[in-house]
Amino acid sequence: MNIPAATRTQAEDLLTFIDASPSPWHAVQTCEQRLLASGFCRLDEVDRWQLTPGGRYFVIRGGSSIIAFIIGHQPAAETGLRLIGAHTDSPGLRIKPKPAEDAAGMIRLGVEVYGGPILATFADRDLSLAGRVNVRTAEGFTTHLVRFDEALLRLPNLAIHMNRDVNESGLKFNKQTELPLILGVADGNKADDRFRQPIADALGVSPQDLLTWELNAYDTQKGAFWGVDREFVADSQLDNLASCHAALSALLATKNPAASCICAFFDHEEVGSESAGGASGSFAGDVISRIAGCAGLDAEDQRRMLARSFFISADMAHAWNPNFPGAYEPCHRATVNAGPVIKTNANQRYSTNADTAARFMAICAKAGVPCQQYAHRTDLGCGSTIGPILAAQLGIPSVDVGAPMWSMHSIRESAGVLDHGYMIAAMTTALAD
Template sequence: MTALQHITDLGAYIGASPSSFHAAAEGATRLEAAGFVRLEEADAWTAREGKFLVVRDGALIAWVTPANATPVTGFRILGAHTDSPGFKLKPKPTTGRHGWLQAGVEIYGGPLLNSWLDRELGLAGKLVTHDGVEHLVSTAPLLRFPQLAIHLDRAVNDGLALDKQQHMNPVWGIGDPRDADLLELLADSAGIAAADVGGYDVVVADTQPGSVFGADGAFFAAGRLDNLSSVHAGLVALIRAGATASPDGPIAVLAAFDHEEVGSASRSGASGPFLEDVLHRISGGLGAQSEERRRALAASFCVSADAGHAVHPNYAERHDPVNRPILGGGPLLKINANQRYTTDAPGAAYWARLCREARVPYQEFVSNNVMPCGSTIGPLTATRLGIRTIDVGTPLLSMHSARELCGVEDPHHLATATELFFTSIR
């Protein structure tokens, strides 16, 4: 697969994944097409070797157990997350005034609010009927956060201030909210009756397709690159690893969690027990007892893959004066002295060797000392499981915008390095 083929497929994956639930479902569909077997958490897992996956809400874990795996075989884990910052539909979502139909939404994570203005947006997520059946739903373009005209705010270009409650209520129609029902529209899209809906988790999603552009087609813009670029790279790499892995290799694992943007503290987030439970059951299927499970974890390695910052040419002073990653320069190796990222010296050396053997460039990222450093699932995984972990990711501009920007080459490089990570015996 070339870089252009990879980025085209990434665009297709993002288009099919307007919510974390869709991202997990689309990932599962792709894996099943490649021969992975879906397991249910409530069932007994009896198989020892093979290719498997399990979905928990908006999270997905998939793995390849090689033929010669033993109770002490180590894991090679790529961790990523399926959610992106934006807006989530509130209860009693049909609102409006002055002849407009509006939607009540709550801010999810830390989106760049202004980037969502004047865009055609859809709704996507999960509806659950009273019988407990879950229904994925995704609408065509439906909503818009309309910006106030400059004629009514002459000072807007001197500083746009958006009140999260007053100004961030998208319009979706014209009429009296007493005579309309947004939930009914959503239920119709899912092919069910609104009266049957007992609960829902629905987000606002950008509907514009991804696009390659710029001189020599160097750029790719799309929504949700943070962090579907990493999830997709893991999917591509794991599918390839499942076809080429050595019978004596490690157990390759893709762990795509939900709720990273809001702290990961959920049953499907990285702070929850999902990954630990799955690893425990894989080792148990290989006959591992307590001591052997600990030996397997000690022989394991985790790459936490999450998007990072490229240097912004108009705000270069916000970046470290020496380490300034660029688009097209390869994946980032993310470093922080205060362990907001987990990379240490042995991990950095391992990543350098891996990229050298995969013939993939990489770049180091560290924050400017006066800028607060974000974090990832890396520290959570390392703390919970004790596995050596490093933080990497695709460099972006416009992170947490409704539409983010990356280089065409970088996601492909990340997938290439990840494939070698999954299959390397050393």
């Protein structure tokens, strides 16, 4: 398989992006660093905004959601907006507020299941901690990002000698009693002290000054290429950091657009989006209203602006797995390295309709990339995205698309090198369309 050098470079950058982003807070930090390096200006929601045509800006809410945008040089009421949305969170295991337990001299950390991960894939992996920690100060507290590069945690499997049916019945964990992660030996110390000490040492503070935290267990194995022609990538969090990376790459490549271009990456999609920083919150609407206000648009022109807008909801798609052909709808087998996938569901689990699908097909044709169509098997429950949520909130025509991938919600997912390049090209064309 021939993979252009530029496409290979894009895939390498994707793996770098993901490996720098082991939590939603780190993902936003990675986006922020790239935006600042490209001349974007950070805004704060508490300040009054002054936006100018051609201006490049971003704003962060809650540390784990970010919206970046470029103000177009043509009147917004006449051009509308070009909007791409994705999400920063991935399914996994989150550390509880008081997690440490001494179990016969072994320190275990209690976890909550976040979203819908394939729990069996977390077993026997080199896991560590990443997220944010609030530290007591004289004025109140300060927030710090923390990550440990070395493996701190493990979810050891039960030997087959004690679980003889595992290969026939599948690997299953009781979420309360069998998922706690092993941190180390108590060694005469209190369990809570053993948990706090490495975090405090990393931050250079007292263990007792650690007030609260939002930490997840992440896989320390870095992303890699695989396949006879290295045509595939494997990493954690491809769902949905691959979509964030593609959209951000497209935005950074956009120069002097006629229409204002917005990339919105939200937290909490995997748990329903119901939060201040989630797609169901006011974040996108607030930013769009402020863009319109700075442009001097009255209520009528704001409605005209939205009516002329187009929204791409970007979330990864299910690729056809040749080992499980019965799991797929006939005639809707999206294959890896065959182009972006347009996702359709009659019950509005995806926001796509015939018009928006046709528009995205035209975008792909203009970009010179192939595209595919996907519908879920009728007798299987279909997942959803931020697409229907924002389409309903904003009244903007919307399409749901994604790069095809295997092992969605595994701790180690796979996708195609060509598909990522195709998605960047399609999004770049969409922002300029």
